[in-house]
Amino acid sequence: DASGLWGYVDLTGHMVINPAFREVRGFVNDLAVAKKDDLFGDIDKKSHWAIEPRFTHATDFNAQGTALVVTDSRAALIDRKGAVVKTLPFSAYLTSEGFVKGQSLASVQVQVSPALWNAETG
Numbered sequence: 188d189a190s191g192l193w194g195y196v197d198l199t200g201h202m203v204i205n206p207a208f209r210e211v212r213g214f215v216n217d218l219a220v221a222k223k224d225d226l227f228g229d230i231d232k233k234s235h236w237a238i239e240p241r242f243t244h245a246t247d248f249n250a251q252g253t254a255l256v257v258t259d260s261r262a263a264l265i266d267r268k269g270a271v272v273k274t275l276p277f278s279a280y281l282t283s284e285g286f287v288k289g290q291s292l293a294s295v296q297v298q299v300s301p302a303l304w305n306a307e308t309g
Contacts, residue, residue: 195219204234215247218267220254227256228269238269 188194194206208230210222218229218237228240229248244257252267262275 193221204230204232207234212247216250216252218248220245220247229254237267238265241269 188206190206191209192206193208193211194202195204195211197203208221208223209225210220210227212220214232218231220227221230221240223240225243226240227242227245228236229238229245231237242256242258243260246255248254248267253264253272256263256265258271263271264273264275266272
C-alpha cells in the first residue's frame with residue numbers, strides 16, 4: 188500500500204490479507220514469514236500469528252516442519268509452534284532464505300577459527 192505495508196491478494200487479484208506487514212514472503216506449508224515492526228514471525232492464511240514476531244531473521248518452514256531463525260544473535264532451528272529445537276553454534280549464521288524446496292537442508296555459513304602460519308617453518 189501507499190505506506191509501504193504488504194498484504195496478500197488471491198489469484199483473481201482480490202485482497203485476502205490487508206496490508207499490515209513491513210515485509211512478507213509467500214506461503215510455504217501453510218505459513219508465511221511476516222515482519223511486524225522490526226521482528227519476524229509466521230502468519231497463517233487468515234492473517235493470525237501462528238508464531239508471534241520475535242526473531243531478527245526467519246526462513247520458511249520445510250516439509251519436516253522446521254525453520255531457521257535468528258534469536259538473541261544466535262541461529263536456531265524452530266518447530267511450527269516456535270519452540271527452539273536446536274541452537275546452532277555461535278559461529279553459524281544464515282546465508283540464504285532457508286530450505287531448498289523439497290529438501291531438509293538449508294544453507295548456513297560457519298566461521299572457521301583463525302589459523303596461525305609460521306613464516307620460518309612454513
